[in-house]
Amino acid sequence: MPLPPKLVILDRDGVINQDSDAYIKSLEEWIAYPQAIEAIAYLTQHGWTVAIATNQSGIARGYFDTATLDAMHEELRHQVSRAGGEIAHIAYCPHGPDDRCDCRKPLPGLLQQVHQALGLSTLEGSWMVGDSLRDLQAGQAAGCHAALVRTGKGVRTEQKGQGLENVRIFDDLASFSRWLIPDDA
Incomplete structure (x- = not known):
């Protein structure tokens, strides 16, 4: 049986960068959490693959276009x-x-796109980290472990308390990455 991939899939808005109920519509509005950038680097430096799975309905709503999204990415x-x-x-x-x-x-579906793009045999054993219940549900449906961060909409998600069985909860992406890979690892 193959070993599970060392893969962490992240939601974007609210996990990596500040979120807004009015959508992140421009490069100027896209403001990364410095600790999240460092956490991604920490994960990859310790042999973990990092991918992102993000809903961007602002495109369908006409708030921004794919060129703007590409610039943010x-x-x-x-x-x-x-x-x-x-x-x-x-x-x-x-x-x-x-x-x-x-x-x-x-x-x-987004996690399956990651699975195919990276040529993995499975997503089971991978991690999905998000700030909303829909992130966690997508991860669990794909066979991933789920982690909620309290940044972005995470505190609201935690306070609702629904669907958080078997979900690990962290203050932010940095605390998740240090839990996953302790300093002495």
């Missing part, structure tokens, strides 16, 4: 690279909630 990759890390793949859903796609979380 290029800046994310640049910041992570400068910190000594790497993002292996970014999967995003450009659809709105009523588009009936198979990629919008809580469905596992």
Whole structure:
């Protein structure tokens, strides 16, 4: 039986960068949490593959276009690279909630895209880290362990308390990464 992949899949808004109920619509509005950039670097420096699975319905809603999203992701990759890390793949859903796609979380389609893009035999044993219940549900549907961070919408998600069975909860991505890979590892 093959070993599970050393893969961490991250939601973007609220986990890696500040979130907004009005959507992150421009490169200027995309503001990374410095600790999250360092955490991604820490994970990759310790042999973990990091990918992103993010709903971006602002595209379907006409708030921004794919060129703007690409610019945000290029800046994310640049910041992570400068910190000594790497993002292996970014999967995003450009659809709105009523588009009936198979990629919008809580469905596992984005995670399956990551699985295929990285050529993995399974996602079982991987981690899905998010700040909302739909992130955790997508991860669990794909066979991943689930971790909730309290950044972004995480505190609200935790306070609702629904669907958090078998979910580990952390203050932020940095505390998750230090738990996953202790300093003495």
